[in-house]
Structure formats: structure tokens, C-alpha cells
Amino acid sequence: MFTGRVRKGEGSGVFSPEGLIIPALMVAFWYMATRGGTALLPSPEQVLRVLASPGDDIASCGSLLWNIFVSLARVVVGLLAGILIGTPVGFLMGAHRFSRRLLFLITEMARPLSPLALLPFSIIVFRDTTLTKLLGLTQLRYSRHLFNEIQLGMVFILLWGAVFPIILDTMHGVRGIRKRHLEVARVSGAGRWFTFLHVMIPASLPDILSGYRMAVGRCWMVIIAAEMLPGTNSGIGYLLRYSYQISRYDVMAACVIVIALVGALFAKGLADMGEARLLLRAEER
Amino acid sequence: MGAGMVIRGVEKHFREKESELHALGPFSLTVQPGEFLCLLGPTGCGKTTLLRILAGLETPSSGSVSFTGSGSRGRIGYVFQEGALFPWLTARDNVAFPLRAEGASWGEARARAEAVLSDVGLSGFEGSFPHQLSGGMRQRVALARGMVSNPDILLLDEPFSSLDTRMSHLLQEKMRELAGGLSATVVFVTHNIEEAVFLGHRICVMGPRPGRIVRDETISLKGERNRLSAEFTELLLSFRRTFEEQVAPV
Structure with a gap:
């Protein structure tokens, strides 16, 4: 989670030249360790070869790119569902005392429950329903379309992972609104x-x-783990587990690197966006 | 001409768990339309409570406030002690807010806001956010926001008390200058005797809690008020005496 204050001109500070030192050292160490060739660890060159052609099919699981795309699409849909449900509920709980009392306990009970614990139930309930089926887009059923890969069971557990931080932070935000500011609106004759x-x-x-930032991070962690469990045969997490099963350790390592990089990109994008003032200033222009 | 106010036996109690705080009254006062009234009193005498009741932000526990003229409260301008500007809006949009709240378009509201900002001497700072402005500038934005809708009643709650002396003198002069062009009835709350004498056409001195009037006087100083003149000093001393004898005996 990003909470630090951003200094002017520094951007989010996630990506800086200094930050590359340790990864570079790690790659160098990795290179040294695998120089003689081991059965267990793939060498950096092998992994780089996988990363260099992300469009190539891997063991008829689809390409690296396609599987990243599937995982990201699932996160986007789950996150959107979380935002659409969590934001209004959080607002209600922040602004309305009865709603808060009604929902606070259940929210705090549900929040620590790992979304993965709900995956079996989720699969039982939603079975193989995908976005394609939900939207009635039957003509897509034959092709390898993205919507075919977005199972509602996955969306549900992502929603579960996203919705509680969104609810609680929105509620805290609303409760923290300064009374003065509401009074200014009131004396100005502003309507509700x-x-x-x-x-x-x-x-x-x-x-x-x-x-939202917190929710994105959680969703990314949840989806990777969920894809490694039964219930799907696509996504970067699935590719990771599958490459383990067929002993393609180079692909496995490539997956891990990609997962980490996407996570860091999320952090950067959200930290940049998170400067709410910048956001509002953009609106002003 | 702004609205007049008739305050009859207004009392306010705040309930806090076990104890009850008697914040104000019974308090009665008639304010003439277009008057510039300074309510002068020590901290905790209930003057802010009274102002909030006049603005409709609090309801009195007993008693009533009625408005002469249109018969309703009409448009209210309210300047809070610490500005209470919206940090996410520029100076221009902060000032435009009351107009937008009344349904004016952004274009209209912003044009008017810019005019009022220039009246308070803030031309060139329209696009600045509150955190980019000094304390004095922020208070001027708050003042502009209070006046922008051409209110019937302008209520100010110690608007300059957090500023240094020089800045508060500057803004008091600005306030006097602007008050001449306003049709509003002004109620200006302060604990600063000099400020009250400098600004008020009428000064009501409130005693300590629960807030009753110990002196009510229309100020006869005409035209420019000069802080260094003999009349001004005399008036100031006379109010200071009232303060010492009846409000906060030493």
C-alpha cells in the first residue's frame, strides 16, 4: 500500500535508477549460480528467451501475453464490481449511522476471511458461468475470446478481496469530512x-x-493464487502451475518475473494517480 | 437593503452526556436592516452560538429569531473563524461555490467570483489553491466567498483573529471599504475591542456566559475612522473600561 507523501518533481518514486541496483545484483548472482548448468534452476538466458517472445504459445496453454491479459481482465472485472458495490456501501456506512451499525460488524467479520477460502464455494455456485454466458454473447463461445475466460467464480472472489478495503476506506473518508465544510454548503443554500x-x-x-489502491494490490495477489487452484485453465497463475507440472522451469521463472513487474507497474500507476490533488487540478484546467 | 432581525429570548443549551451547558441567553436584540453590528465579547460568551443560530446552523433551545423585510432568512453569507475553504478548489471556485449552489452556471459564477476576488485585492491568485496562499489571503478568499452572492445577511465569526496585527488591520480597512458597497445587514463577532470600534456602526458588548448584553451603543464616529484620532482613542478606552468592569473584572 502506498501511503507516503510524494515530494514535488519526484513522481511516485517507485521507479528510480537506484531501485535497479538490487535486481541487477540478483540477476548477476543468478547468472553465476547457473553458469555451469543445473537441472533445477533455469539460467537467465533461458528465461530471457521466454520473455523475449511473449507471443509464442507455451505447451498449448496460450502465450505468456495472452495469459497475462486474461489475469488482468479478471482483475479489472472483479475490481470494477468491488468499486461499484463497495463505494456506495461505504458512503452509506459513513453518512448514515444505522447503516454503519448494521453493517460494520459483518464487514469486519468478512474482511479477514481469505477470498481463496471461498473459491470452492464460488465454483460450486457459479460453476462454469463466464462473462460470455452472463451477457448472452453465445456467438463468442467457439473462439478463444477473453470473455470466455472470465469465470464468475473468479470474479466473485476478486470482488470479495476488493470490496472490504473499499468499503472501510470510503466509510472512513466520509466520516472524516469536516463539519465546517458541510456547514459552508448549508449556509450557501446548497441542496443535498x-x-x-x-x-x-x-x-x-x-x-x-x-x-481502491489497496484493492488493486489484493486482487493481483488473489488472482494469481486462485488461478493456481482448480477452476480455471488460463491466466498467468495457471501457466505458472502448469509449467511446474511439465517441468518448464524457465517458463515458471518468467511468470514470476512478469507477475512482480505487473505488480510494480500497478503500484506506480496508482501512486501517480493517488495524488488526489493532482487529479483535481487536472479537472480545473 | 438587507434583512433586519428580531431576536427574542433566545437560549441555547448543549447537552453533553450527564452535564448540560448553558451556552447562551436568554438573549434579545433587534438588528436594523443594513446595520453593521459588532458583537463584542470574551471567549465563551456565546457569540458564536448566536451567530450560528442566526445562520440556521443551530436551532435555539427556546426563543425565536424572526426576519424583517422579506420575512425569511434570505441569502446568508457566513465567514468562519478559520476560513473553512475547500482545499480541493481554487480560490476562484471556492468563491464561486455559493453561486453554483444556487444554480448559476460555472461561467457566470466564475466571472462574478473573479470580480469579487479583485475587490478583496486577490487578482492574479484566482487559480491558486488554499494551501498555496498565506493566512491573510485565505481569509480574504473566505470574505469574498461570504459576499459573493450579495447576501441579505452577512455573518462573520472572528474572521481576522488568527492573523497578525498588521494583516488584521489591513483586512479591517478592506472590510470597511467593502461594507460601504454592501446592502447586507452585517453581524461581525469579535473579542477584539479595537476591531469592534474600528468597524462597528453599532457595538453590543456581551458579558460572560450565558451571554447577555452589558452595553449597546451606536457609534457616532463619522466618515474615516482614524485609529490615531482622539475620538477613536476615547471610544476605545470607554469600551475597554466596560470590558474591565462588567465583562471580565480583574
Whole structure:
């Protein structure tokens, strides 16, 4: 989770030349360790070969690129569902005391429950329902279309992973709105809707975004683990496990590197976006 | 002409768990339309509570406030002690906020906001965010926001008390200058005797809790008020005496 304050001109600070030192050392060490050739560890060159042609099919599992794409698409759908449900619920709990009392306990009970623990139930309930089926896009059924790979069971556990941090951070954001600011709106004769749009939302936006950031990170961790379990045969997590089963350790290592890189890119993108002020300043222009 | 106010026997109690705090009253006062009234009193005498009741932010525990003229509260301008500017809006949009809240378009509201910002001497800072402005500038933005909708009643809660003396003198002069062009009835709350004497057409001195009026006087100083003049000093001393004898006896 990104919580640090960003200094001017430094961007998010996630990617800096200094940050490459340790990865470079690790690759160098890896190179030395595998120079003689071992049965267990793939060499950097082997892994690089896999990474260099991400479009090639791997053991008829689809390409690296396709599987990353599938995992990302699942995260996007799950996250969107989490945002669409979590934001209004969090707002309600922040602004309305009865709703908060009604939902706080159940939220705090559900939050620590690992989404992975729900995967078996999720598969039983949703079976093989995909986005294609849900949207009634039957003509897509033959081809290897992205929507065919987005199982609702996956979406559900991602939703589970995303929704609670979003709910709680949104609630904290709304509860933290300064009373003064609401009073300014009131004496200005602002209606409820105007106050909601122009005071409550911008005032709580930094917290809401921090909930979203947290949710993205959790979703990425959850999806990789979920894909390694039964219930799917696509996605970068599946490719990782499958390459283990067929002893393609070069692919395995490539998957791990890609997962880490995507995670870091998420962190950077969200940290850049997370500067709520920048976001609002852009709106002003 | 702004709205007049008739305050009759207004009382306010705040309930805090076991104890009850008697914050104000019973308090009665008639404010003439277009008057510039300074409510002068020590901290905790209930003047902010009174102001909030006038603004409709609190309801009195008993008593009533009625408005002469249109008969309703009409448009209110309220300047909070610490500005309470929206940190996510520029100076221009902070000032435009009350107009937008009333349904004006962004274009209209911003044009008017820029005019009022220039009145308070902030031309060139329209696009600045509150955190980029000094304390004095922020208070001027707050002042502009209070006046932008041409309110019937302008309520100010110690707007300059957090500023240094020089800046607060500067803004008091600005306030006097602007008040001439306003049609609003102004209620200006302060604990600063000099500020009250400098600004008020009428000064009501409130005693300590629960807030009653110990002196109510219309100020006869005409035209420019000069802090160094003999009349000003005399008036200042006379209010200081009232303060010492009846408000906060030493």
C-alpha cells in the first residue's frame, strides 16, 4: 500500500535508477549460480528467451501475453464490481449511522476471511458461468475470446478481496469530512445532491482512492493464487502451475518475473494517480 | 437593503452526556436592516452560538429569531473563524461555490467570483489553491466567498483573529471599504475591542456566559475612522473600561 507523501518533481518514486541496483545484483548472482548448468534452476538466458517472445504459445496453454491479459481482465472485472458495490456501501456506512451499525460488524467479520477460502464455494455456485454466458454473447463461445475466460467464480472472489478495503476506506473518508465544510454548503443554500457531489465526494476522495489502491494490490495477489487452484485453465497463475507440472522451469521463472513487474507497474500507476490533488487540478484546467 | 432581525429570548443549551451547558441567553436584540453590528465579547460568551443560530446552523433551545423585510432568512453569507475553504478548489471556485449552489452556471459564477476576488485585492491568485496562499489571503478568499452572492445577511465569526496585527488591520480597512458597497445587514463577532470600534456602526458588548448584553451603543464616529484620532482613542478606552468592569473584572 502506498501511503507516503510524494515530494514535488519526484513522481511516485517507485521507479528510480537506484531501485535497479538490487535486481541487477540478483540477476548477476543468478547468472553465476547457473553458469555451469543445473537441472533445477533455469539460467537467465533461458528465461530471457521466454520473455523475449511473449507471443509464442507455451505447451498449448496460450502465450505468456495472452495469459497475462486474461489475469488482468479478471482483475479489472472483479475490481470494477468491488468499486461499484463497495463505494456506495461505504458512503452509506459513513453518512448514515444505522447503516454503519448494521453493517460494520459483518464487514469486519468478512474482511479477514481469505477470498481463496471461498473459491470452492464460488465454483460450486457459479460453476462454469463466464462473462460470455452472463451477457448472452453465445456467438463468442467457439473462439478463444477473453470473455470466455472470465469465470464468475473468479470474479466473485476478486470482488470479495476488493470490496472490504473499499468499503472501510470510503466509510472512513466520509466520516472524516469536516463539519465546517458541510456547514459552508448549508449556509450557501446548497441542496443535498449538490453537497454530495461538490463537498462530500471531493472531501473523501483521497481515502476512497486509497481503498481502491489497496484493492488493486489484493486482487493481483488473489488472482494469481486462485488461478493456481482448480477452476480455471488460463491466466498467468495457471501457466505458472502448469509449467511446474511439465517441468518448464524457465517458463515458471518468467511468470514470476512478469507477475512482480505487473505488480510494480500497478503500484506506480496508482501512486501517480493517488495524488488526489493532482487529479483535481487536472479537472480545473 | 438587507434583512433586519428580531431576536427574542433566545437560549441555547448543549447537552453533553450527564452535564448540560448553558451556552447562551436568554438573549434579545433587534438588528436594523443594513446595520453593521459588532458583537463584542470574551471567549465563551456565546457569540458564536448566536451567530450560528442566526445562520440556521443551530436551532435555539427556546426563543425565536424572526426576519424583517422579506420575512425569511434570505441569502446568508457566513465567514468562519478559520476560513473553512475547500482545499480541493481554487480560490476562484471556492468563491464561486455559493453561486453554483444556487444554480448559476460555472461561467457566470466564475466571472462574478473573479470580480469579487479583485475587490478583496486577490487578482492574479484566482487559480491558486488554499494551501498555496498565506493566512491573510485565505481569509480574504473566505470574505469574498461570504459576499459573493450579495447576501441579505452577512455573518462573520472572528474572521481576522488568527492573523497578525498588521494583516488584521489591513483586512479591517478592506472590510470597511467593502461594507460601504454592501446592502447586507452585517453581524461581525469579535473579542477584539479595537476591531469592534474600528468597524462597528453599532457595538453590543456581551458579558460572560450565558451571554447577555452589558452595553449597546451606536457609534457616532463619522466618515474615516482614524485609529490615531482622539475620538477613536476615547471610544476605545470607554469600551475597554466596560470590558474591565462588567465583562471580565480583574
